[in-house]
Amino acid sequence: MSENKDQKFVYDFTEGNKELKDLLGGKGANLAEMTNLGLPVPPGFTITTEACKVYLESGDEPAELRDEVSAHLDALEQKMGKKLGQADNPLLVSVRSGAKFSMPGMMDTVLNIGLSDESVAGLAQQAGDERFAWDSYRRLIQMFGKTVLGVDGELFEDALEEAKAAKKVTVDTDLDAADLKKLVKQFKKIVKAEAGRDFPQDPREQMDLAICSVFESWNTDRAKLYRRQERIPGDLGTAVNICSMVFGNLGPDSGTGVAFTRDPASGHQGVYGDYLQNAQGEDVVAGIRNTVPLADLESIDKKSYDQLMQIMETLENHYKDLCDIEFTIERGQLWMLQTRVGKRTAGAAFRIATQLVDQGLIDEAEALQRVNGAQLAQLMFPRFDEKAKTELLGRGIAASPGAAVGKAVFDSYTAVKWSRSGEKVILIRRETNPDDLDGMIAAEGILTSRGGKTSHAAVVARGMGKTCVCGAEELEVDTKRRRMTVNGTVIEEGDVVSVDGSTGRVYKGEVPVVPSPVVEYFEGRMHAGADDADELVQAVHRIMAYADRVRRLRVRANADNAEDALRARRFGAQGIGLCRTEHMFLGERREMVEKLILADTDDEREEALRALLPQQKQDFVELFEAMDGLPVTVRLLDPPLHEFLPDITELSVRVALAEARKDHNENDLRLLQAVHRLHEQNPMLGLRGVRLGLVIPGLFTMQVRAIAEAAAQRIEAKGDPRAEIMIPLVGTVQELEIVREEAEQVIAEVRQRTGIDLKLALGTMIELPRAALTAGQIAEAAEFFSFGTNDLTQTVWGFSRDDVEASFFTAYLEKGIFGVSPFETIDKDGVGSLVRSAVEAGRATRPDLKLGVCGEHGGDPESVHFFHEVGLDYVSCSPFRIPVARLEAGRAAAARTTGSDSR
Ligand code: ADP
Ligand code: MG
Numbered sequence: 001m002s003e004n005k006d007q008k009f010v011y012d013f014t015e016g017n018k019e020l021k022d023l024l025g026g027k028g029a030n031l032a033e034m035t036n037l038g039l040p041v042p043p044g045f046t047i048t049t050e051a052c053k054v055y056l057e058s059g060d061e062p063a064e065l066r067d068e069v070s071a072h073l074d075a076l077e078q079k080m081g082k083k084l085g086q087a088d089n090p091l092l093v094s095v096r097s098g099a100k101f102s103m104p105g106m107m108d109t110v111l112n113i114g115l116s117d118e119s120v121a122g123l124a125q126q127a128g129d130e131r132f133a134w135d136s137y138r139r140l141i142q143m144f145g146k147t148v149l150g151v152d153g154e155l156f157e158d159a160l161e162e163a164k165a166a167k168k169v170t171v172d173t174d175l176d177a178a179d180l181k182k183l184v185k186q187f188k189k190i191v192k193a194e195a196g197r198d199f200p201q202d203p204r205e206q207m208d209l210a211i212c213s214v215f216e217s218w219n220t221d222r223a224k225l226y227r228r229q230e231r232i233p234g235d236l237g238t239a240v241n242i243c244s245m246v247f248g249n250l251g252p253d254s255g256t257g258v259a260f261t262r263d264p265a266s267g268h269q270g271v272y273g274d275y276l277q278n279a280q281g282e283d284v285v286a287g288i289r290n291t292v293p294l295a296d297l298e299s300i301d302k303k304s305y306d307q308l309m310q311i312m313e314t315l316e317n318h319y320k321d322l323c324d325i326e327f328t329i330e331r332g333q334l335w336m337l338q339t340r341v342g343k344r345t346a347g348a349a350f351r352i353a354t355q356l357v358d359q360g361l362i363d364e365a366e367a368l369q370r371v372n373g374a375q376l377a378q379l380m381f382p383r384f385d386e387k388a389k390t391e392l393l394g395r396g397i398a399a400s401p402g403a404a405v406g407k408a409v410f411d412s413y414t415a416v417k418w419s420r421s422g423e424k425v426i427l428i429r430r431e432t433n434p435d436d437l438d439g440m441i442a443a444e445g446i447l448t449s450r451g452g453k454t455s456h457a458a459v460v461a462r463g464m465g466k467t468c469v470c471g472a473e474e475l476e477v478d479t480k481r482r483r484m485t486v487n488g489t490v491i492e493e494g495d496v497v498s499v500d501g502s503t504g505r506v507y508k509g510e511v512p513v514v515p516s517p518v519v520e521y522f523e524g525r526m527h528a529g530a531d532d533a534d535e536l537v538q539a540v541h542r543i544m545a546y547a548d549r550v551r552r553l554r555v556r557a558n559a560d561n562a563e564d565a566l567r568a569r570r571f572g573a574q575g576i577g578l579c580r581t582e583h584m585f586l587g588e589r590r591e592m593v594e595k596l597i598l599a600d601t602d603d604e605r606e607e608a609l610r611a612l613l614p615q616q617k618q619d620f621v622e623l624f625e626a627m628d629g630l631p632v633t634v635r636l637l638d639p640p641l642h643e644f645l646p647d648i649t650e651l652s653v654r655v656a657l658a659e660a661r662k663d664h665n666e667n668d669l670r671l672l673q674a675v676h677r678l679h680e681q682n683p684m685l686g687l688r689g690v691r692l693g694l695v696i697p698g699l700f701t702m703q704v705r706a707i708a709e710a711a712a713q714r715i716e717a718k719g720d721p722r723a724e725i726m727i728p729l730v731g732t733v734q735e736l737e738i739v740r741e742e743a744e745q746v747i748a749e750v751r752q753r754t755g756i757d758l759k760l761a762l763g764t765m766i767e768l769p770r771a772a773l774t775a776g777q778i779a780e781a782a783e784f785f786s787f788g789t790n791d792l793t794q795t796v797w798g799f800s801r802d803d804v805e806a807s808f809f810t811a812y813l814e815k816g817i818f819g820v821s822p823f824e825t826i827d828k829d830g831v832g833s834l835v836r837s838a839v840e841a842g843r844a845t846r847p848d849l850k851l852g853v854c855g856e857h858g859g860d861p862e863s864v865h866f867f868h869e870v871g872l873d874y875v876s877c878s879p880f881r882i883p884v885a886r887l888e889a890g891r892a893a894a895a896r897t898t899g900s901d902s903r
């Protein structure tokens, strides 16, 4: 591709358009789009990502590039009526990086290219302003020195501070031409000393060096790491934009600003942005002087303001979305320097999407693509009351959403101790490590002063669904003295703090928590049509209704009892995809399970099972009633038996103490023997799932009987139970055949005894690689498959989730081995390819095989799209994630026709 002879490496802004992001980068494509809309964009041209690729492959610019740049520069000079760096009337340009996706680590923009010792005088002449010319020159040397020549930027900052201090002024605009001249001299010295060369005086050399620097910045460590984590291909390359300069620093009738076409927080149309008079480029966001709200521009420069409002409307109507923009006013003339579809809050995303439908700008299918499940999930967390008075302590990275309130503790031991005595605690650490795991489990929320989105704290908290703010650097955490200091405020152990994992904010004291209105709506406690329904709820309602209309995937819930099932139903569940039966063996029933495990004779065992049967049956009756008319997949007992026995250490101590007292407890002794006997090195791979059913006679048949009798009872009560019996951890069809035969016998017995024509489906989980690999055979004995992607991920990767997430996932994420944990989002290439082939093999054997997934992945947005694509019939997830799965299933179905760039 890059060898193509006729390839064109440079595009004038008049030649591109917004669809050419691959070639021109986001910034270049949108500059071209605005140019062609007739908006006032300073003329310029874009060097393509293809040129960058050649440079990175060969270490040199493509041979034709220099000539092409020269030709475009000539044309630009002609258009502008001046020459780059010309002594008496210089053309100046900015050199701006711009990849397809905006990316941290890319080279910063260099403004004012073309200024030199000679042309600075020309600029002064041209503008009639000497101070302005020298200010522009010092900015060039500063930016060029830092970004192109790699000089430490602080050296320039320090020199600037000194100059201001020497003059006893606080803002840069108070420095006059003479001061700036001196500063330029000093800046040049810094460059010479640090970079070992003079600041280049040849304007074309300045430009060419800046262009190559942009190319090279594609491969900085920071950029590479970001790409690995975000799954951005490493070979896209960046474009370079050369844009003629316009000046916002030409006095009070000039300035620079940023704006949104509507409020990125609420979605409302209006005037949102900041403006700074007499300033250039980043000044407006750098906080060097106080900006004014954009609305004030109306009184500063009415003509430019009106024009800007008009342009913003044009952009919205054209992009059919919220846009953010950068603009500059040069002596009363407005210039557009950038636009793109703007970032927004989760709530605004839903509101804007429906507002745009109402305005007739987009249709419902497009509205569905404008929101996503992650945003919906964010809206479903309880949140801090916005009306509450709060005392903000600081901000960090919003690592895992939620609103947590508790007493500050600075070590895991205290976290565990206090939470055992009923206190709610927030675990505050500089950073966490595997030793903090117990404390993290015990805490309501986790707060760290170090580390980013992939730090240990962030990864583990997300895995646990626990609120976490990390990397709040203003916090000085002193674990030895059990306190932290934030901007002078001291928080001692036991002081209450509130942590907002959705915004990264940390507050002193207790901030009241309010339920999410979106959850109130899903719960049926608020109706979208009601008078008090807010705009957000109405927007969510409309988009969900559309998603439900178009989706193909059904959505079921993982729920173990009637209460969860009812909630799941309110949230839109179309059945239960996974009912775990292990909880039916806990609590008071533990004793019966102990009896079962300790049984020496068939009689003892049968007695224990007989005692369990009515209880199990009652559980199922309730569940089938709650889910009347909808399928309920019941998984037979899965976990290893020792999970039902007392802890080995506790029991050993008890037995030892009793021995010392010469007070033998026969039962404890036998229990201890059983615990030893059942102890496993690797329980995850041990005696569990179908293996239990095959080794412990009567266990699975008792469960099947409970299910069948419960179903019969519901039918007698004129109900409509739709039970499906699911066998876990099958690795080979032979296991399934044996269990199936026994189950069918039991069902036949119940049928005969009750005279009721029971229909119970029998199927299996696919959660071992061998099951997936032999899915064609297994389908002979299974009416349905449910992919257990948690265990499948563990066994395909050879990861024990509990161990690896806490110990080395952070390192893996930091090294970019994966961008997201395979337990969060399905690993499409590995685990996913097994799912895909098992689907095909299963359906080949049994065309009407029902296919679903019941791992956590069933509620993960990206994974839902994958399951849609491989043709599953349903996904099943925890009740709370059902709306997310419904939304994403709709998006996946609609994406086929619209298809939009989601990044
Ligand atoms: P970023 O990718 O960080 O937004 P930009 O290339 O947009 O970087 O430029 C940084 C700053 O310089 C922005 O404020 C932008 O508006 C300003 N800028 C860029 N090019 C010009 C120009 N030709 N004239 C005036 N200001 C410019
Ligand atoms: Mg910009």
Ligand code: MG
Pocket (backbone or CB within 6 Å): 638, 728, 729, 767, 788, 791
């Ligand atoms: Mg499993």
